[in-house]
Amino acid sequence: MLIMSPNYFPLQPSLWAATAVAPPPSTSLNERLKADVVIIGAGYCGLSTALHLAEQGVNVVVLEAEEVGFGGSGRNGGQVIPGLKFDPSELLKQFGEKRGQELVDFAGSTADAVFDLIDRHGLDVPHVRKGWIQGAHTTDALKLAERRAKDWAAQGVATRLLDRDETARLLGTSKYYGSWVDPRAGGVQPLSYARELARAAIGAGVRLFTRSRVTGLERVGQGWRAAVGAAGQVDAERVVICTNGYSDDLWPDLRKSIINANSFQVATAPLPESVRSSILPEGHVSSDARNLLLYYRIDHTGRLLMGGRGTFQEPDPTRVDHWSHLEAAVAKLFPQTAGIPFEYRWCGHVAVTRDYLPHLHEPAPGVLIDIGCQGRGVGLQTRMGQAMARYLVTGDRDALPVVPSGIHTFPLYGLRRLYISAVIGWYRLTDGGV
Template identity: 70%
Template sequence: MSENYFPLEPSLWAATAVPPPATTPLDGSIQADVVVVGAGFCGLSTALHLAERGVRVVVLEARQIGFGGSGRNGGQVIPGIKYDPSEMLAMFGPEKGQKLVDFAAGTADTVFDLIARHNMNVPLSRQGWIQGAHNADAVKLAERRVRDWQKQGVAAKLLDRAEVSRLIGTDKYLGGWVDPRGGGVQPLSYVRELARVAQAAGVVIHTDTPVTAMAQQGGKWTLTTPRGQVSAERVVLATNGYTDDLWPQLRKTIIAANSFQVATKPLPESLRKRILPEGHVTSDARNLLLYYRIDHTGRLMMGGRGTFNEPDPAQTDNWSHLERVIGKLFPDAAGIGFDYRWCGHVAVTRDYLPHLHEPAPGLLIDIGCQGRGVGLQTRMGQAMANYLVSRKAEDLPVSPTPIKPFPFFGLRRFYVGAVVAYYRMTDGGV
């Protein structure tokens, strides 16, 4: 793993999260039934659900709990995946498609149910997720999505221009829709609480323990770290946007795009009553989407795409595009000032679907959060745990597929740059 990754500390989440549970680096040789690589949403959810089934689990994390995307995202718990129910049914057929629809429909429920069941200390709200429509095509998209999810029994609601303006606090959208299942959490608190609960269930977590090699012999895997080894019958890789070269070609199956975020100073009460006054979280339908919410400290958090390169924390200009957006959407907040700027990786697959791989006996890989990792990866961990115990393929939402790198992976920055430039042109201004 590169030593140049943007540190976690400058973020709003690092400043306001609950303390992490006590962990130590691995020192020596130990055994487990399953070893999980990566202490993020997916890895810890997998570990917790396995431990609740009586499985001995060890989690190895190269840095700290939630160091990757799980501690850096916008904290929005949005149900579903990129594709709508009708698209999933068309892609996979009525049986497999409906299974994926049902899985995607329950991602937000899984998060909030876990928090409630284990009495986690996680600031949260669940007033719904609004997707604003910035042009006529986006309005049509909202209409389709409402129809799709209403057919699945969801109380989705179409919003006209006046309603979306009142609920978001800006007149920049022509309409939109609201999904009542969505909400927001303090994501670093959530992943740290997942770790605490997993430990209480018997999971052993070692942080500052990068895996440097893995090999299988005699039906068992051995994972080597700087100061020790873990032997286990099964391995789960759950590193997503921070995937390195531990398993051949895996890193080349995703674009690890950067998601930039800023948080204002606490809003004065007059603004707090006008910007997202009912506590919704929101993102829009742009290809280069903007996502924003008010957190539990009363700050307005804004996120969106930025440069492909890892940003220099001292160069605040890397975040200036998001600061300008806040001023355009909410002119009264233009001079409020900013307390935090941070960045994290989003693992985007070629088809925008979550991918599972089983490239060797006893090895299960999850990759591809697509920007909806809070719910998607929590529920994926639950499904993977069920599968590892049952060995029944029907417990997985998607079938494992071969590892297929992006073609011409070395040119990905050129391709991403071209696509971003095109989307900026076609999305239009705020």
């Protein structure tokens, strides 16, 4: 099958591309190589898997279609939040006491995985770890916040519930009924984190190639051959596919097993100190509890970032009106920013699965696929890479947080745009609040 390069929104207009550390040196693959494991995709998942494998003496090649962090890993909000879409009690109910508790422990450890790596490898990544505040925009959302805080507290986490006034003080907006705080969370410069992970992986012996889209996978003997155009190829015993929301048609039906929804972001100019000190003054990151959630934080350059829903199609970088709903949200939540211009507008794809859980697949001997993190993948994909590396080295399936399943395409995939527009319309009507 001929794999076409999809026409994605470029990484360059983002705040992160403008402020990140330089990428590690890399070239495209134009030769024939052998490795123990070939990894496809240089986002957090591929890079973390590669680093943790190489640290255990495995010979790894990483092939990236564009550049390190080109996918969600270089574009996200940089909020490092532990947990999955479902709360601990829901996971225990769904998966039973043993498996459910293992999954809760895994989900609870995802932020640690990021900050531990930054510390252990001395990664040059601006970061803070002051916690995540989830604001309740309605009284129902407040009940949800109370349940969530209680749920994680039962797991030993020092969560806090904030009343309306304390929420207003710590967020810098009076638009929420209350909130809860997860102290394990924090923020990173996401593209710097991806590039520094790549640098650490290369330092551990990983061979990384960019501008090297894998155009075919073929079973050869007991292993696999990954082809990069006509001139490049890697023969390896195992192949790990970490293409997530940027998956193409490399593996049959994989792309159609998720909805790759677009999430948009804007960033202001650096805030003057008088305004800066009124928004998230203690360094928390934040997102709210709506279905079409708003996520926001201050970055290391003192800018306010706001993220949220976007159009299904890739926006035109010159059409600033495509981001006007987020600028309006900033004006409503933070009127103190009036007159401060927006300097960056960008977007990226989030991989949403049917059951809102991360998916692993082993569709053929020697092939492992990771996909789907519902917009919360900075910690998850870092930790998942660690778990996948352990599984690949030991063969112990218990190292994996979820049991590998079959690849099932989204029902009515061809109609997904219609279907998503309808869901977004419904959520806009029912979300309420600001």
